[in-house]
Amino acid sequence: MHVPDGFLDAPTSLGTGVVAAVGVAVALRGARKELDDxxxxxxxxxxxxxxxxxxxxFPVGAGTSGHLLGGALAAVLVGPWTAVLCISVVLLVQALFMADGGITALGTNVTLMALVGVAVGWLVFVGARAVLPKRLSSIAPAAAIGALVSVPAAAVVFTLLFAVGGTAPIAFGTVLAAMLTWHLAIGVGEAVITGLVVASVTAVRPDLVYGARPVLERRELEIRAGRPVGTPNPEAGA
Amino acid sequence: MSRKTFLGGFLLVVLLIAGGGSYYASSHPDGLEHVAETTGFGHTAGDSAASDSPFAGYSTKGVDDARLSGGIAGVAGALVVLLLAGGLAWAVRRRGGRPDDQVDETTAGQSDEHAGERRVDSPSEA
Known part of the structure; x- marks a missing residue:
């Protein structure tokens, strides 16, 4: 999904650059609440x-591939504001050192993958977490659902940007249909990877999964409230 | 699993993916590139100003072996990201550890035979 230089005209790239800069600045403030030693x-x-x-x-058919965007994954593991910073750093290094994604398109790529990818991935995750049973085992599936939706969402935003500032006159519907089709398939891969990684970390160190904190806090409170001091723990061995 | 073991294991997995696993990645165009080609705006892509970078295109300039070239570029990129993102996160974090981190330090101090002498000084430091 890395947009190269040239797909979008200068005013649009400047616009997304401003959006990206403001987004990262806000994330720098927000991340302070999420990060400690x-x-x-x-x-x-x-x-x-x-x-x-x-x-x-990973291949998604017809000579096409997709790769992790990572917005939902990072948001669930370290919190949404920190995730915006993480993905932005990845995109910066890719643009400057790997020539992956254009340099004038850096604002566009940060907007699509760091802002839209994280925001949609996180909000859908929070929604799914609220609907699913309040258990630790619900965190990975909820993260996968967030990941699944985040990829086509970023694809739709790219299509909108292309409609505004694309340098080639291609019909909006044509680009939208193609972008959605392929990125729904890539979203499935995103969901599988995100689900597996979040499930692995949750199994080993659930305390290091930001998105699992409400479930963990609830669990601790239940144990302390339900068991008088000195009696056997009914949940021991569970 | 201790936090250090976990973080060390995590880093090892990441470096193995970036340095070795990526050789097996699909080299087909990604979703956006494919859409650009099939709907007719692929030709508008320009060369990146960073295309002369020693690691441009995830390969290392001057290294002919594809596996080694990609592996070096992947590990180098991963370490730069670790340094920048880790440094940024460390810089903006709330200062001071959580109580359960400080327990380790207290326990270590008590096992020291001079712990009693230090404890006299500690209130003035705090």
């Missing part, structure tokens, strides 16, 4: 994982 190293690792994951293109 314990979670800051996790944020660095999650960004590095997204970078590595974006190198692993």
């Amino acid at each position: 314990r979670t800051a190293p996790m944020a660095g690792l999650v960004a590095t994982f997204v970078f590595a994951g974006q190198m692993m293109n």
Whole structure:
């Protein structure tokens, strides 16, 4: 989904650059609430994982591939504001060192993958978490649903940007249909990877999964309230 | 699993993916590139100003072996991301650890035979 230089005209690229800069500035403030001595190293690792994951293109048929965007994954693991910073750093390194995604298109790519990808992935995750049973085992499926929706959402926003500032006159409906079809398929891959990674981390260190905190806090409260001091723990061994 | 073991294992997995696994990634155009080609705006893509970078296109300039070239570029990129994102997260974090992190330090201090002497000084430091 990395937009190269040239797809969008200069005014549109400038516009997305401003949106991206404001988004990152707001995220810098928000991330302070999410990060402490314990979670800051996790944020660095999650960004590095997204970078590595974006190198692993998987086939989606007809000579086409897709790769992880990582917005939903990062948001669930380290929190949405920190996730915006993580994905933005990945996109910056890719644009400057790997020539992956244009430099004038960096604002567009941050807008699509760091802002839209994280926001949609996180909000859909929060919605799914509210609907699913309040258990730790619901976190990974909820993250997968967020991931599934985040990819076509970013594809739709690209199509809108292309309609506004695309440098080639292609009909909106044509681009939208093609973008949605392929990115729904890529979204399935995104959901599988996100679900597996979140399930793995949740199984080993649920306390390091930002999106699992409400479920964890609830669980601790239930144990303390339900068991007088000195009696056997009914949940022991469960 | 301790937090350090977990983070170390996580980093190892990431470096294995970036350095080795990526060789097996699909080289087909991604969704956006495919759509650009089939709907007719692929030709508007320009060369990146970073295309002269030693790691442009996830390969290392001057290294002929494809596996090694991609592996070096992947690990180098991953380490730059780790440094920048980890550094940024460390810089904006709330200062001061959580209580359960400080327990380790207290326990370590008590096992020290001079712990008693230090404890006299500690209130003035706080």
